[in-house]
Amino acid sequence: MTISTIEPSTALSADIAVIGGSGLYQIQALTNKRSVTIQTPYGSPSDDIVLGELEGVTVAFLTRHGQGHKLTPSEVPYRANIYALKTLGVRYIVSVSAVGSLQEPLKPLDMVVPDQMIDMTKQRVSTFFGEGAVAHISMADPLCPALANILTRAYDKAEIDEGTCHPQATYICIEGPQFSTRAESKWYRQMQADVIGMTNMPEAKLAREASIAYATLALVTDFDCWHPTEEAVSADYAIKNLMKNAENAQKVIKEAVALIAAESPDSIAHNALAQALVTPIEAMDEHTKIRLAALLT
Numbered sequence: 001m002t003i004s005t006i007e008p009s010t011a012l013s014a015d016i017a018v019i020g021g022s023g024l025y026q027i028q029a030l031t032n033k034r035s036v037t038i039q040t041p042y043g044s045p046s047d048d049i050v051l052g053e054l055e056g057v058t059v060a061f062l063t064r065h066g067q068g069h070k071l072t073p074s075e076v077p078y079r080a081n082i083y084a085l086k087t088l089g090v091r092y093i094v095s096v097s098a099v100g101s102l103q104e105p106l107k108p109l110d111m112v113v114p115d116q117m118i119d120m121t122k123q124r125v126s127t128f129f130g131e132g133a134v135a136h137i138s139m140a141d142p143l144c145p146a147l148a149n150i151l152t153r154a155y156d157k158a159e160i161d162e163g164t165c166h167p168q169a170t171y172i173c174i175e176g177p178q179f180s181t182r183a184e185s186k187w188y189r190q191m192q193a194d195v196i197g198m199t200n201m202p203e204a205k206l207a208r209e210a211s212i213a214y215a216t217l218a219l220v221t222d223f224d225c226w227h228p229t230e231e232a233v234s235a236d237y238a239i240k241n242l243m244k245n246a247e248n249a250q251k252v253i254k255e256a257v258a259l260i261a262a263e264s265p266d267s268i269a270h271n272a273l274a275q276a277l278v279t280p281i282e283a284m285d286e287h288t289k290i291r292l293a294a295l296l297t
């Protein structure tokens, strides 16, 4: 771990992390920032992790696509990202993501806190396990209900005057980087998906394997391409709407961090691995134990 100090450094651990997606490359209100370079057994994370204080609470911030948005959704090193956050002691991850809406009532500039996910990704490694250690984690409730509840309450506290917040929605994750065809978009609607994105899987699976509570604040940017009258999504269109909402998202994050710190909620994720590990630790070889060390402690 290398630490490059931006301002005088204090804590080098954090209970709470924010993963910033498209359009959220920093948290403006973060003070006393210090940047940490972490290597993991799964390679380097998307970027250095910035630790700082938000309303007096230490927060770890990681840009999912790296500074300059250089990593496609398929290229994001999901395992390294989650592992690196785990080594910092993170117990809660707030994921911020741009999404397309697959349902009329979910409009651009609304926010959504999903409670379900469908994984349609095709070429991502979605587990820390294998090669000498087996775990079958429960993904019945892929997003932490306690953390999702905090995000919804944080939205209310942030008193945002445009758009609305929709708790409970199904997020479908496609491989990308291309947006969907109209036929796919209509099919996802038939599957009862509500919002569509390209990144929250396998991120949510890996967070669960790492026993970290994970929930998503999804920012609706477009109507994908199923809508009879709205124009089909383009990156340009999605990012323009995202920029309009980035400031509001930061207000919600600030309230959420304060609530998490005050309540420190128990999560179904926190003991997830204990119930899922099939291979006894004593049966693992030394290399496997070292590779998984941060997850097994």
Ligand SMILES: CSC[C@H]1O[C@H](OP(=O)(O)O)[C@H](O)[C@@H]1O
Residues within 6 Å of the ligand: 020, 021, 022, 023, 064, 065, 073, 096, 097, 098, 099, 176, 197, 198, 199, 200, 235, 238, 239
């Ligand atoms: C620029 S729109 C498409 C892009 O935005 C979303 O990324 P993220 O979840 O990191 O905000 C979506 O999944 C695509 O990667």
Ligand SMILES: Nc1ncnc2[nH]cnc12
Residues within 6 Å of the ligand: 098, 099, 100, 101, 179, 180, 196, 197, 198, 221, 222, 223, 224, 225, 233, 238
């Ligand atoms: N329509 C869409 N499809 C996939 N990812 C998205 N991110 C934002 N809008 C999206």
